[in-house]
Structure formats: structure tokens, C-alpha cells
Amino acid sequence: MLEDHYGHCRLLGLSAPPNPSFWIESTPATDYESLSADVDVDVCVVGAGITGLTAAALLKRAGKTVAVVESRRIVRGATGYTTAKVTSGHGLIYAHLASAFGEQAARIYAESNEAAKERIARFVQEDGIVCDFERKDNYVYAQANQDVADVRSEFEAASRVGLPVTLERKIPLPYWVAAAVRLENQAQFHPRKYLLALAETIPGDGSHVFELTTATDVESGRPCLVRTNRATVRAADVIVATHLPFEDGGLFFTKAHPHRSYAVAAPIEPDAAPDGMFINSGTPTRSVRTIRDGDRLLVQVGGEGHKPGAEPDTFARYRVLEEFLAEHWPQAGQVGYRWSTQDYMSADRVPYIGRLRRSSEHVFTATGYSKWGMTGGTLAAMLLSDRILGRENPWFKLYDAKRIDPKASFRRFVTGNAAAGFHLVADRFKATKDADPDSLAPGDGAILRIDGRKRAVYRDESGGLHVLSPVCRHLHCHVVWNPAERSWDCPCHGSRYSGEGEVIQGPAVEGLVRKEPS
DSSP: OOOHHHHHHTTTTTTOOOOOOOOHSSOOOOOOOOOOOOEEEEEEEOOHHHHHHHHHHHHHHTTEEEEEOOSSTTTSSSSGGSEEEEEEEOHHHHHHHHOOOOOOHHHHHHHHHHHHHHHHHHHHHTTTSSSSOEEEEEEEEEOOOGGGGHHHHHHHHHHHHOOEEEEEEEOHHHHHOOOEEEEEEEEEEHHHHHHHHHHHHHTEEEBBBEEEEEEEEOOSSSSSEEEESOOEEEEEEEEEEEEOOSSSGGGGGTTTEEEEEEEEEEEOOOOOOSSSEEEEEESSOEEEEEEETEEEEEEEEEEEETTTTTTSSSSHHHHHHHHHHHHHHHSSSOOOOOEEEEEETTTTTSSSEESSSTTTTTEEHHHEOOOOOHHHHHHHHHHHHHHHHHHOOHHHHBBBBOOOHHHHHHHHHHHHHHHHHHHHHHHSSOOOOBBOOOGOOTTOOOEEEEHHHHHHEEEEETTTTEOOOOTTTTOOOOOOOETTTTTEEEETOOOOETTTTEEEEEOOOOOOOOOOOO
């Protein structure tokens, strides 16, 4: 499987990312055709993660023709690097929702996420998808006595909205906890096995999955036009499911802010493994689950999150997680998988699902899952397919992408945009000494001043030098080097580029501008 991963990168002309996830390494590469000529369909879906593929599957089964357009290969973006918990237990969410939105909103959030979880379960059962889907209880726990009151409040709020929760003092972890909320009958699975099987049901009868096809513009109209680097898709409706919309008209980059986190996994004997899915209520975050790997079992630990560009030594984040795993599961073997991911946090902790712009009646989007994309992405697909099919849905108002609720979101809205504004200005004036690119070892990158100008410089594994403008192609912040992932990351809105400057993750759709030393 690893050769498939590296072959995929060679096909795109990129150096291979150093830390592919377990989900990617344990599944085969895909080979859907690229868009080669204009096509007409009922719905064009841009982005092939859990949101896009689920929406396409639902719409095709409802009788619509669909075209899925993916800039790289399917399920290799954020969905390919998730922790893959399928749960309605999203940290201390229900106490927050009851306070910020009211108890009825908290009830809708619980009901809709439970429905998304069961929609996944039905796909698995109806289609016979082999994806290691298994029911597990979910635990949110406090380790410090001062956090017990928050956990108790979460238990009370979750109970009031009808979730099957209990308050526990002892849970199946090998270290002491002060209190925990246990949510029954949740699930975990292998997201790529699940979605690759779902994707196979889409092509045919006028529907398509197109890979290596980058959408560059969406024009609302009758029909809507999705322009790509290859040809145009004409559709009555469009869903932009690209994690954060690459179209700036909806201003989602001002309401959803990027956050990077890490995961490691190691083999463990079943009798020593934790039975359940776990996340703590405080910081630093520690997320724990097990993973099926054929006859083996792995224990996965995640956390160590930070804003993109805020950690110069990203290797250190992996080391901390490996030390935590070794301390609490000394029976585990050597860490065999390390990966990181980037999520978008909504200003009020509720996803944005709905119209891309107020004036776009037939162009929709979804973003801001705040690290809970398995149920969030599935729920978004359910809501958007209902909207396109003309079905009423009582959950839509809570998630409306154009909602305005200052009480729920003001602080995070101001903080997130202040941070982006700071980077936009400050990074331009950050001191950078003149340096010789020859000082870079293979696989290294750095922002260097060459002949008086800042450049993003990367030396690839074969020794080739790539000299790039450090200016992000989205909204012109300066990128920073991520040594663990060998990528250029934008600290403002989360665009990511390979060492060679090609787009890894939007909202940018164009690579960094190549420069040559003068």
C-alpha cells in the first residue's frame, strides 16, 4: 500500500509526504479518470471527502445525476487523516450549546448527529461495506479536580437532550480520571475503506467521479458552471465540499479558523488495549481509540494541537504523543504510524451548512466541523441533499451557513480574525537574514533572504532546489515551513503547499509562484 501512496505523489510531480496516515497506507490508490470534456449533470460536487462523497451517494440514490470533482485523489484530504470517531459526543459541547443557543438547539444538535451516525451504519449494512465498523462507548473525561464541575454540567446537559449518558468515576483507561461522561452506542471505523466503497456506487447512468481535476471557479446561474483546469461542469446545483470553500464570496475564512493536530499509533495486545473512544475535557488534548489492522490491534493517541505556523518544531508534537503512549501503554510495540491533520473551527462550535453566498440559491457549502467531521460531514451531506431535493428538514436552521449569532460566536470570531490579521502584517516584517540555499539539506525548507528578497526555499530529496515566493495565493499572507510534514503552511487561513509549491490543501487553488535566484 505504501508504494501506492508514493506512486500517487510521483504522478502529481510531488515529493511524498513523510507521514501518510494509517487509513491511506492500508488502502489501495484510486484511479478515476480526469474530466476531459464539458459535462451536464443535475448536481456537481466539488471535493471528495466524507461530505462530498456522501452527498453524491445520497443524491444519486434519489435519482439525480452527479459529478464529483476532486483536485487530487479521493479521500486523501482531511478525511484521509481523521481519527475517525463516529460519535455525537464532541467534548463539552452540550453545556456550551444550551448556554449559547438554548436547550432546543442542543437537542437538535444531538438528534442530528445521532442521525448522521446511524446513516453511516445503514450504508455499512445496506451496502455490505467492510470497513471495521464497530460500536464503542465514547468518554469525555476530566483529569483535574477543578474540571469535574464542567464534566458534570456536560452530563446534565446531554441527559436533558435525551442522549444515553452516564456519569462515571472509573473508565477503561490505565490512568486515574476524576470524572467522565460515558455516551453509549457510538462507533469507530476505517474512513477510507468506507468511502472508497461508497464512491464505487457513484459512476454510471450519467454520474461521474473525476480525479486530478481542480475546480477554479463556480458561477451561479441556470445552469451553474463549475470551471476547472480541464473543462466545465454544468449543473442545476453545486455543493462546494472542499473543507474550507475556495470561493471567497461567502467569507467563510473569517468565520472558520484552522487548527492543526497530530496522531500516533502502535500495535498492542487486545487485553492491554483501551475499550472505547476517549477524549479529555482539558488541555493539552488527548484523544484515544483503537484501530483494527487485520489480525492486529493498534492503539492510537491524538492531540497536541496548535494554530498553523505557531510551532517551529512540529517533530516535537509527535514526540510528546509517543511519550504519552509509552508511559500509559508500556505493553504497546513501536510506533508505526504518525500523521497530522488540519481542521476548521467554527466561531460558535456549530458547523456552517447551507448557501455559499446569500445570493446563490443553488450553490451550497459546508465547513467548520471543529474536529468532528465524521458525523459533521455526513450530517452536512444529509442536509444539503434534502435542500436540493426540496425536502423540509427541521435541523437546517441551527446549521444555516448564513446565521448571525453574536452571543455564541463573537469572542472566537474576533480572536481568529485578529490572529490572521497579525500574521498578514507581522510576517512581512519578520527579520530574515541573507542565507545561502546551499546550507539546506535534502528534505529541508526555510524562509531565506536571497539578494534582499524573502524566498521560500526547499531542497528536495534528490538535491533539487525549489525557490518560491512565500506569499500564499489565497489572501497573501506569508507561509511558514512545517518540517515534520515538509510543507509550506499558511498561518492565516490554512492553505498548504508541498515543498515544491503545489497546493496540498485549500482554500488556495494555485501553487506558490516559482522564483529563480537572481
